[in-house]
Amino acid sequence: MELALSLPRRRRPWSGLVRAxxxxxxxxxxxxxxxxxxxxxxxxxxxxxxxxxxxxxDAPGHWQAR
Incomplete structure (x- = not known):
């Protein structure tokens, strides 16, 4: 039996810049x-x-929740 691990998603350092x-x-x-x-x-x-x-x-709220 194989177990699937749920690891927290790491935030890439450039993700904020990409969103902006x-x-x-x-x-x-x-x-x-x-x-x-x-x-x-x-x-x-x-x-x-x-x-x-x-x-x-001044970004939409759902963008900031990531």
Whole structure:
């Protein structure tokens, strides 16, 4: 019989940087969408710009829980 061990997942030292860069890229992409595309996802230009201007450390809560 083989036992499966559940070891805690180690956090890679660069994972925070990768998440920050991904967030930055996503926000930059959101700001680049035209008004028609923003309407398709249910956002106004003002909401998209407000999201794009948020500071890098202001990440969604589920990103910080990792």
């Amino acid at each position: 860069l991904t967030l930055h890229r996503s926000r930059r992409g959101l700001a680049a969408l035209d008004d028609h595309m923003l309407r398709d996802i249910g956002l106004t230009r003002a909401e998209a710009e407000a999201e794009a201007e948020r500071p890098l450390w």
